[in-house]
Amino acid sequence: MPLPDAITVDSTSARTALQGALDSGAIVVDAGRRRPFYFDGRFLTAADLVADQNYIRARQSDLAQAIGSGVIRGLMVSLGGNLATNNPQLVIQPGLGVTPAGDLVYIAEATPLSLAAIPESQIVDAQLGVKLLANAAVGNRTGLYVLALRPIEFSANPVPAYPTTLDGIRSVHDGDIIEATAVTLIPYPDRAGTENADDKRARVAREIFFEGQRPGVLQEALPLALLFIDNGRLVWLDVFMVRREIGAEPTIAAGLSQRPRALLEAWFKQHIDHVDDIDAKAMSDGFAATRYFDVLPPVGLMPAATLRFDPGAPGGSALLQSFFPSLVDCEFAFVPADEVASLVDGALGLPPIDLTASDEDLDQLSVLVLAPVTRSRLTRLKRELENVTRIVRPAAPGMLAKRLPLDALLRVGQRPSRLVSPEMVRAQALDAAWQSALTEAQGLVQRQNRGCFWFVRRRQLPYFAEISGVTLRLAGNAADIDRTVNERVTADTQMKFVTDTAAGFPKLVQAETYNLFAADRLRVSPSFATNQLGTSDLLRRGAIEDFKLAANKPDEDKHAAVLDIARRYGDATLGSGYDALRAAVDVDVQKQFADPNVVAQLAVSGVAPEIDRAARVLSGDQLQAFAVKVASAAAAGNVAALRSLVAQPPQ
């Protein structure tokens, strides 16, 4: 029989035994967890009910501590109002968190806070028992502050208290205890002397993330953001410097890592926010990392402008970087954009990059610079560049330091070559391809990633979950492609132009053409035979029209042109925009979309996939209006209007 988990003392001997066990430490009792013992006939007092209440609260608090302290959801701090008017507003999004002491802090709806309205909070100060210091003048405060949440309780809603004697006086007491949350501003212990705002941010990041300090952390408060205020003016807001979220920690660890996963993730997000705060000019000109950062997380963003291709660099054409110190080994690579997430995830466990480390340490540091591109573009780059990775050399300052003595001697004795050999021509072509690929990638990130490439610290000991097995290429049924295309030629006479024309193309282009037109997305819809064209028919006709343009290009450009069509029509969700357009309008407009003449206009506009893409981000009334515009422009044969409907018509 197992030992009982509830012990009741109902005899003298049992009491003696229990006392003995308590004295010897065999049974330990937590006096903080005390609840009433109920029985029929017991006189129930307020104290009993309070004890019951407190017991549950203590258990919940202990459970919350077991979950860990931090933000459970929401509680994001953002900016509102307008800084230009010097009336900055902080907005705390609704959410929930746990303080290190295990108390829940909860904000039900977005709460705006005005930094300029601090005088109003003096009332709150007094009520909460905070004593004002003489030097804490409001208007001109300067320094670092942690915005934090504290659990507060106050009583409200008076209810009558009934007298227990005949001559007692009836009084009124608050009937409810409201569990509220106070938003407080706590000074961050700033031990630095005079320094500018950027230096301050870099230094604090170093203290918190690199050195692992935990200044200003309170047992009873949940930090949400760090602010730097200069004479009452908000200079920067850094949320992830102090905000930590509750989440899964990897359970397998050797215990050697100095930083928990939550801290590393916060650092990465802090870095992204920090880069976002750097002004546009610095980003477009490029800057050395040391200008804004003391330490960098093992993976992060760097301005693409700090990378340039120099065909005339000493020692031959080279990629040069000016972001990292010159002693750092750099390599550049194009990667598919969807792989960045797993690269970031995998690299977070690596040691950070200390930009102020000694030369010996920096010399051992190796960094990979990544330019995200789409998969189709990567395929093209592989063909054009032969290799999508390349060593990056530091721009001029560190060159001498990195050059081996033997290299220097060889260069002394080397005469400039004047003969133009076939190798040189090839090398020049390759240089030009690199130059244009880099410029293209820089342009792409300018639009999508605020002009930044990614950097990832490389492992000293490379390991991959990569299989070493020999690969075997499997064939599909190539006859399926021919059969599919032939079926489409039979069903849609316009397809005949494609097959007839492609027959005269270079063989590789011919294969790509068949690949393109065998895609399921360009299939012949069941209602096509009855002249009711579906979305896939519309897209196919669009591709045929674009193909006609490609067919007119010189042979050497045909491949690129067909690949470009394949890229535009290879979008994963292509067609859902037109489906949404059709679904958003009434039957008459739907009929227009199925009308062969309307489809023909959409096809010749050359922007059929772009219209689809535009429709995908719209909803509700916007979508309906857009659908009507598209349908009417196409019905009117107004190709120019169709083109103007999308932001960026193709060249």
Added chain:
Amino acid sequence: MEVIQGIDAPLPGERPLAVVPPLAPYVRPEQVEADGIRKRLNLFAQRALTHVALSDEQAARINDTALLAQAVSAGVIDGLELAIESSTTVTPGTAGDGGVAGPPITTITTRFMLMPGHAIAANGLDVELAYPLRFDPDDIAVHGETLGHWVPEGDALHTRIANGDEIRLGELMKPDVDHRQPLDFLPHAMVLVAQPVTVAIREASEELSVCENATDAVDSPDIAWEDGFRLVWVPWPKERALAPWTADGTAMDTRFRNRLAYTIFDDERHPLELDGIRSVRRMTESRAPDDPPPPRRRGEAPPPPLQQPWPWEEIGVPLALVGFDNAFRPAFADRAAVVRQGGGPHNRTRLLRMAGDDALWQARVAQMLEQVAELPPGERDAPQLVTHFERLPPAGVLPLDAMDFEKKRQSFFPATYEVQVQPVPLDMVDALMAESAPLASLNLSATDQVQVLVPVPSRFYEPDLLNLDERIHPLFDLEISRLEDERLRLLQRRDALRRRIDLLTKAASGVLPRYAEDDPNALPDENGALDAMASARVRDVQVVAGNTAHWHGFQGAQAKLPLTPGDALMVFVRFNAPVASLSVRTRVMAMADGRLTLQPAGFYWGAKPVEQGLLMVNAGALPTDDNGQVPTNTWLRLLAPVTLLDRNAAGQGIANPIANVSIDTLEFGVLTADTGAGITWGYCGTLNGGLESYWVADAFPPGSIPSTNSGPFTWSRDDGGVTEAENNSWGVSVDGIKGTFNVGELATLAATFEGAAGGLKREIGEDWSRSSGETLPAIAPPLIEQGLAALIVRLDQRIAAADDHVEVGFLRARTDIYRLRNGVLGTAMAGRLLTSPAAADLVQQSESPVLTDKVFADYFDRAKGLNVPPRTP
């Protein structure tokens, strides 16, 4: 109002900015409800406890638990799988005008089965189902608010929705129930959601509500809140793009399911939270208070749209995305599209926008697995799959029959895909899947690259495993051939040694050793004894064509072969041309013509041989190979259970049943067919219970008289590559023993003592060196039967008996001498000369010589009876 817990120990310079909700003396109940304000009862003496107060306290505790539960990721923790069950009933048509029955009516009944499990909703409330639940989808209510967006303006349903009426799915069908048609506006995709609810059955009865002063006489009303969940259909939200469910208005588009799933997956990659702007730079760049962010530059990609939560996420726990066909019957239930793994710590804010998280990645993998598993096997190849899938997850599990490694073909991905395949150790699969799961999904309409991993247990892993047409280097063949030769040589050597052990053991102990038929260490291609026959000493016979019978063998073997009922006679044989039959014959005592005589008895395989006596039993046909042909030039093992001889083929009785008889004769017969043949006879022996022993091996048994009916038989060595020197070095050479044998010293002994009374003749047999003649020895010589060990024992016994005679004679002579001395010299002197004091004592005690003689005889017997261990040298 009173602050109960303030900031008791503020940090220097700490300033509270606000309190949420603001400090106030009154917080109204509706405010508590609307703003989710946390509160509890302030309990003090003299306060009134109303049901409102107690309910508030209850609600506060539930609310706190739910808040804390939000630290756990929302979703299905385990179970809650949904299955669709369809049954079709055909009823005969009703009789119409003229009594002609109308067409039969087909009714399809669809029901859902929800399996037990539990889950937790995003708001922290959990649901649990303890038993399998079967329900009709038409009985489930449709979520009014979401439905309201689809209902056309002016429809009466709006009023019902506004009133909060429960509208069941079945109600939204047009009245002609047998040919149910959904109302036009209904979306063909809905999500089944388990909405946490709490239920109390409250009957408006005065009796139940009146307090009866809590006396025992009156039962207190048993009213309680009970937690549970309600199943709700949540239609696809109107404001989200819904893929067209059909192309022709009747048949469901096979891609509908995949499109719906990926609409949800794509949406889930968008950032969920309203992040707002955290960059002071961005705020400074905005133009006026509360302005939207600056306009995008030309060409700049729009920021990813923020994800609005799907309605079902806010209502409860989604269980499955269900697609409906034209009659609005459930066509599929896609679980992975909406179900996410719940329980455990939830994920933090994503590191990158648009990346998704592991719950989404896992769902994508599960969705494909679920949908592929539901397809019939015939529809899992590329042309069929394209009609079901537009998108596939970046990592997943493929059906086994999608790949054909021998033909190097795959039929799962379109031909436009570049598919590479690699073997991978099984334990690495999860790590590789985890690495690829976050990547972009595969688009079957585009060209792409895929790597197929074939998981194999680590012990079978080889990088080249799938390279099936690899040419084997000739060295392998050479080495295998060398090792096979070596193995054969060892087997032959083992066999030769066994035969010598047979000989020595039989000679020493009189028993033939037995060996396991199946060598436990044998390799699959190893033929054991058949292989070993290659070097055995065998007998060759040449028989001419034309139904010619030939036999040879031996008779009168002194080392007989005992047969027991479990034995099977076993003989090895080989021939170079087909023969009509083979036989093995011995002689047993049997009843024939009313007399008990020695009769030939044996077995034959194939055609019945002529002149083979009355007890020849057919032991089956000659063995054949895979082509049904009798194999030539290969060793065969023929087996015949000796119990077959118990049957009397000619109706005659066998006087001595075959049990426990010993045979001394064996003849090997052959009957040729149209062609002559060379037959080689190998070993012969018995097989019993998996143990075999050989009687005829390198030579006939000792004492045998060889015989043949026509033509000679010759002993030869079936040279298996064993040299004579090797053969000699393996031990006793058996080549010298050919039919007759010379036992050396024993023969000399026999010659010397043959005629002596009680001499050795009995032990070593009569006619010891006889080499011919038919006469059997009158007494079987036990030397051959029982072996040397038994002979030694017997000789020992004889020597001991002779010793006894001598000893007794000597004792008697001593007694007589003592008595004589006693008479001549007196007792004292006679005793001195007596060597044994015991004898003297005996003589002195006995007065008469007769008595003394008896006493001495008794003493001798007693002394003999004592078991005195022999003195070791």
